[in-house]
Amino acid sequence: MYFEIVKKIRNILKEHHKFYDESLPMIASENVSSALVREIVASDFQHRYAEGDIGNRFYQGCKYVDEVESIVVDLSKKLFNCSFVEYRPISGTIANLAAYASIAKRNDGIISLSVKDGGHISHTEISAAGILGLRFYYFEFDQNRMNIDVDKSIKKIRRTKPRIINLGASLFLFPHPVKEMREIAEEIDAIVVYDASHVLGLIAGKQFQDPIREGAHIVTSSHHKTFPGPQGGLILTNDEELYKKFKNKTFPGLVSNHHLHHKAALAIALLEMLEFGEKYAKQIIINAKTLAEELYNYGFNVLCADYGFTESHQIVIDVSKLGGGDKIAKKLERANIIVNKNLLPWDDLKNVQNPSGIRIGVQELTRIGMKENEMKIIATFFKRLLIDGESESKIREEVINLRKNFKYIEYSFVKNPAYKYYEFEVIE
Numbered sequence: 260m261y262f263e264i265v266k267k268i269r270n271i272l273k274e275h276h277k278f279y280d281e282s283l284p285m286i287a288s289e290n291v292s293s294a295l296v297r298e299i300v301a302s303d304f305q306h307r308y309a310e311g312d313i314g315n316r317f318y319q320g321c322k323y324v325d326e327v328e329s330i331v332v333d334l335s336k337k338l339f340n341c342s343f344v345e346y347r348p349i350s351g352t353i354a355n356l357a358a359y360a361s362i363a364k365r366n367d368g369i370i371s372l373s374v375k376d377g378g379h380i381s382h383t384e385i386s387a388a389g390i391l392g393l394r395f396y397y398f399e400f401d402q403n404r405m406n407i408d409v410d411k412s413i414k415k416i417r418r419t420k421p422r423i424i425n426l427g428a429s430l431f432l433f434p435h436p437v438k439e440m441r442e443i444a445e446e447i448d449a450i451v452v453y454d455a456s457h458v459l460g461l462i463a464g465k466q467f468q469d470p471i472r473e474g475a476h477i478v479t480s481s482h483h484k485t486f487p488g489p490q491g492g493l494i495l496t497n498d499e500e501l502y503k504k505f506k507n508k509t510f511p512g513l514v515s516n517h518h519l520h521h522k523a524a525l526a527i528a529l530l531e532m533l534e535f536g537e538k539y540a541k542q543i544i545i546n547a548k549t550l551a552e553e554l555y556n557y558g559f560n561v562l563c564a565d566y567g568f569t570e571s572h573q574i575v576i577d578v579s580k581l582g583g584g585d586k587i588a589k590k591l592e593r594a595n596i597i598v599n600k601n602l603l604p605w606d607d608l609k610n611v612q613n614p615s616g617i618r619i620g621v622q623e624l625t626r627i628g629m630k631e632n633e634m635k636i637i638a639t640f641f642k643r644l645l646i647d648g649e650s651e652s653k654i655r656e657e658v659i660n661l662r663k664n665f666k667y668i669e670y671s672f673v674k675n676p677a678y679k680y681y682e683f684e685v686i687e
């Protein structure tokens with residue numbers, strides 16, 4: 260009897276794969292990994308434990324885990340040009356929690372971006388930083404430039420003396436002022452943490468700022484947004500004392516099982532970025548700028564027109580005059596264009612369900628081979644659907660057609676269908 264439900268679940272998953280195979284996935288925090296990554300995610304590593312450090316585990320059976328995790332460490336250091344890496348956090352949020360817990364104690368302060376200004380919840384009182392009982396301050400924000408207002412924030416930091424100066428964001432159009440924040444950190448004995456989750460693939464491809472070189476003490480990250488790995492987190496530093504502390508907070512502090520299959524698969528993504536990262540990251544930024552410009556020229560209120568719209572994978576549009584982020588994101592979804600609604604700095608928090616913005620990321624479309632021409636076509640879809648009022652079904656049909664030419668993962672060692680459902684053979 261229950262096997263029917265098993266079949267149903269598999270079919271739901273297959274439908275999901277088909278939907279993505281016929282859509283334009285433009286959620287800025289997602290990506291699609293190569294078949295090489297997915298093969299390892301499906302491996303026996305997913306069943307195992309490897310508590311402890313490489314070569315010194317609490318469990319037997321780890322000799323191959325040790326081997327591959329040594330490679331992960333070496334490749335991470337090489338790609339990010341740093342001396343120490345903690346690869347075991349199972350997510351970006353856990354990476355942040357481990358980093359914060361290693362440098363701050365209850366009632367110490369943290370300054371970060373508020374969620375409205377683009378900060379991630381884990382930087383705030385409602386999530387990871389909150390459960391540590393820190394005091395919260397938020398950067399002053401320049402809404403025109405969609406970036407931290409350096410002078411006003413420095414004044415606030417001098418006054419409030421936080422222990423952690425937390426850079427990085429979920430809405431992240433332009434590089435953050437790392438150098439300036441490091442200078443003030445030296446003055447007040449603070450630690451600069453840079454959450455690279457959104458831009459790790461761009462950093463790997465050397466097309467965004469280099470936070471460690473610019474002065475961040477610690478870089479935390481997830482490795483599945485612009486960086487096209489399996490889901491998981493990382494912490495990087497050049498400071499051995501800090502490394503020892505966040506290593507301990509990671510294990511035994513926050514993980515027992517570090518999802519070995521994801522970490523082994525991370526090795527492949529690191530290699531893909533070493534080999535193809537620069538080309539991939541360059542194309543992402545070209546695509547984002549092209550799409551932003553086209554949409555702007557069609558009359559959309561794309562933010563930061565005076566500053567080139569973006570230097571990352573993201574673009575942000577204020578759609579309040581078109582009915583708000585909720586209505587527009589749902590309408591786009593019915594045409595197989597997947598974006599998310601997003602709070603903007605001027606939004607009232609009461610409107611969290613229908614904020615003014617939508618956030619768009621082009622990293623996944625880039626990963627499946629799209630370039631400037633496709634960005635121009637996609638901009639026409641937005642215009643025809645949201646400005647001219649053409650039907651959702653007509654645009655959906657055209658989206659499906661466009662996607663017929665973009666079925667494969669690029670920037671990898673092999674060419675495999677991006678949204679294939681890898682079905683195991685089963686015997687009833």
Ligand SMILES: Cc1ncc(COP(=O)(O)O)c(C=O)c1O
Pocket residue numbers: 288349350351352353378379381427428429454455456457481491492
């Ligand atoms: C800036 C930032 N940090 C951390 C995270 C959390 O990462 P994870 O989902 O891996 O916990 C996100 C997620 O979108 C993010 O945008």
